[in-house]
Amino acid sequence: MPSQQELDFQISPLVQESLVHNTRTLHNLQSLTASLFGIGAGILGLESYSGFLFYLVFSLVTTLLFYGLRIAPAGVSSSSSPSSSSSSTSNKGGAVLARYFRSGWEFWTAGLSNGLAGFILTWTLFYGLVRA
Amino acid sequence: MADLAARESPPLLSWHSGGAPNLWHRHRKHLQVNSKRHKSIFLHHDVNIQVHHCFWQSFTRARHSALQSFRAATSAALTSTPAAATSLPIDIAIETVVAILVILVGLVLGASPLRPIQWREWAGKIEREGEDGFKDNNGQVNRDYLGNPFEFIEGRPNFVDIRKQRNEFAEWVKGQGNQQK
Numbered sequence: 538m539p540s541q542q543e544l545d546f547q548i549s550p551l552v553q554e555s556l557v558h559n560t561r562t563l564h565n566l567q568s569l570t571a572s573l574f575g576i577g578a579g580i581l582g583l584e585s586y587s588g589f590l591f592y593l594v595f596s597l598v599t600t601l602l603f604y605g606l607r608i609a610p611a612g613v614s615s616s617s618s619p620s621s622s623s624s625s626t627s628n629k630g631g632a633v634l635a636r637y638f639r640s641g642w643e644f645w646t647a648g649l650s651n652g653l654a655g656f657i658l659t660w661t662l663f664y665g666l667v668r669a
Numbered sequence: 670m671a672d673l674a675a676r677e678s679p680p681l682l683s684w685h686s687g688g689a690p691n692l693w694h695r696h697r698k699h700l701q702v703n704s705k706r707h708k709s710i711f712l713h714h715d716v717n718i719q720v721h722h723c724f725w726q727s728f729t730r731a732r733h734s735a736l737q738s739f740r741a742a743t744s745a746a747l748t749s750t751p752a753a754a755t756s757l758p759i760d761i762a763i764e765t766v767v768a769i770l771v772i773l774v775g776l777v778l779g780a781s782p783l784r785p786i787q788w789r790e791w792a793g794k795i796e797r798e799g800e801d802g803f804k805d806n807n808g809q810v811n812r813d814y815l816g817n818p819f820e821f822i823e824g825r826p827n828f829v830d831i832r833k834q835r836n837e838f839a840e841w842v843k844g845q846g847n848q849q850k
Contacts, residue, residue, distance in 0.1 A: 555784035
């Protein structure tokens, strides 16, 4: 007897290519911006906890901007078109996010671990360049 | 027109070293107006400018701290204020954060468009938009775009006119019989 999740996948299958493409787009953006935040933190001369707090705040801002500028407009435009019928009735934030990503938790928190190494690299580099 | 506008833009260093905020703001407004028409080009342009700006910030900051440490070293005999050497002027901090935010918006807007992961939505998008729905920001169709998944159904052959073929076969058989006689 297949589980409920397997049945769900059989009824509404997912496109692996699109899933990989979306995750890669987000991952690229986050690693690029993380090195940028490292530059900023180095210029500002932040140290220890304040630097990590800077990274935390700005990566959340990145994800928020990505949600607000790329995901939410797509959800609005698709629900206004007449062809989409089923998901437009409960067009909450989670439903829009579920069009492009499998889990919301992963979307909101993956950025923190994706770019941390790049952030620390450029942070220490620019801190050293500026302070030396 | 995009090339023309990009060529007309003043060299990057002149805004920075000249410190003319008016020119900078006017140019940014110009960018915003034009960015609707030539979105991708101007986004890259904008990001380039901002990245330059960010590096300029780090240079300014380094110069400032060098100056401060020099001052601190020279005036160390008179007053001992080590805090003055490490404090950052507020305008450098604000400019850094603003530069980061503007680059951030540019990068988010320049990210390649997402695709629906549900099979039915994805197939519907292909059906409605075709190649147009799968272009990246440069207008190129993405490499992993496979096309309509129902192509094999769309391209099936027409019905065979079996009566016509049977008549042709009958004619041919009659012809064979006539030749043999």
